[in-house]
Amino acid sequence: MLHRPRRNRKSQVIRDMVQEHHLQASNFIFPLFIIDGNAKKTEVASMPGIFRYSIDELLREVESCMNLGLKAFDLFPNIEESLKDKTASESLNEKGLYLRAIKEVKAHFPEACVVTDVAMDPYSSDGHDGFVENGEIVNDKTLKILADMAVAHAKAGADIVAPSDMMDGRVQYIREALDAEGFTQVSIMSYTAKYASAFYGPFRDALESAPKFGDKKTYQMNPANQREALIEATLDSQEGADFLMVKPALAYLDVIKLLKDNFDLPIAAYNVSGEYAMVKAAAQKGWLNEEKATVEKLMGIKRAGADVILTYHAKEVLKNKWI
Ligand code: PBG
Numbered sequence: 001m002l003h004r005p006r007r008n009r010k011s012q013v014i015r016d017m018v019q020e021h022h023l024q025a026s027n028f029i030f031p032l033f034i035i036d037g038n039a040k041k042t043e044v045a046s047m048p049g050i051f052r053y054s055i056d057e058l059l060r061e062v063e064s065c066m067n068l069g070l071k072a073f074d075l076f077p078n079i080e081e082s083l084k085d086k087t088a089s090e091s092l093n094e095k096g097l098y099l100r101a102i103k104e105v106k107a108h109f110p111e112a113c114v115v116t117d118v119a120m121d122p123y124s125s126d127g128h129d130g131f132v133e134n135g136e137i138v139n140d141k142t143l144k145i146l147a148d149m150a151v152a153h154a155k156a157g158a159d160i161v162a163p164s165d166m167m168d169g170r171v172q173y174i175r176e177a178l179d180a181e182g183f184t185q186v187s188i189m190s191y192t193a194k195y196a197s198a199f200y201g202p203f204r205d206a207l208e209s210a211p212k213f214g215d216k217k218t219y220q221m222n223p224a225n226q227r228e229a230l231i232e233a234t235l236d237s238q239e240g241a242d243f244l245m246v247k248p249a250l251a252y253l254d255v256i257k258l259l260k261d262n263f264d265l266p267i268a269a270y271n272v273s274g275e276y277a278m279v280k281a282a283a284q285k286g287w288l289n290e291e292k293a294t295v296e297k298l299m300g301i302k303r304a305g306a307d308v309i310l311t312y313h314a315k316e317v318l319k320n321k322w323i
Contacts, residue, residue, distance in 0.1 A: 088123035106157035199274030260305025
């Protein structure tokens with residue numbers, strides 16, 4: 001035999017030498033759930049180890065992440081039911097939970113990168129990502145709401161706004177609104193290929209944001225489609241996105257690879273709540289090795305082509321020195 005590939009696997013030093021992909025703290029964005037109140041830290045039942053934090057607790061959590069080298073955060077609010085309405089108006093309340101949280105994090109940790117979720121669903125009495133009229137999600141009326149929200153986030157100090165709604169034309173609409181207000185340096189991380197997925201279940205528990213009727217199939221993509229992601233990615237890049245995101249990650253590794261191969265923008269992948277819950281539940285039952293399974297799946301996402309990974313595992317991976 002002239003070729004024995006096993007020679008390059010014969011020792012740890014050689015295996016490390018020829019390792020093709022690496023996970024680093026700088027690749028991660030850590031999603032954090034926030035809730036109104038003080039000294040509150042409530043665990044999400046379907047996401048062991050993940051909590052909803054009141055702002056004071058959030059600052060403590062951000063600090064401990066920063067000390068581990070984890071410096072990018074995506075914030076998601078749990079909004080009290082009584083504050084929800086058709087137009088998500090609470091999202092523009094400067095004294096409201098979300099805008100205060102952004103300001104506080106940036107005031108205490110100016111070097112942290114704050115990513116904000118531009119979406120109606122946590123604030124919508126319909127639980128949808130768009131404005132609802134006669135049971136329909138109305139695209140163009142949603143755009144203004146999203147743009148106002150993005151500008152409010154930018155004013156509060158957001159470094160990156162991330163529209164997660166899947167309305168048509170929203171990236172350009174948001175870009176123009178940000179620029180008109182002087183926020184030319186605020187980036188847009190677009191949820192480009194966001195699928196209508198069962199894996200968002202635990203997230204909707206965390207935020208109590210499940211749709212009040214119907215599903216999200218008229219705006220989120222059909223899990224059976226791959227080429228359609230190219231249409232979305234083409235539009236988002238033309239409209240001025242700075243990052244293209246694929247979501248979920250694990251069932252869509254082919255889509256991550258497809259976008260990586262066809263576009264020059266950085267690719268983000270969202271390792272979503274259900275993907276976190278699966279590993280946690282199996283590990284709790286002793287059915288798989290949590291450390292190895294977690295690192296393996298994150299490596300798979302990286303190998304597929306993700307430059308940036310949004311993952312609920314980020315902190316534990318760094319804290320436990322799994323990478
Ligand atoms: C909605 C939004 C969702 C997630 C992020 N933003 C859920 C949905 O579309 O219903 C899911 C994230 C996760 O499951 O971890 N704007």
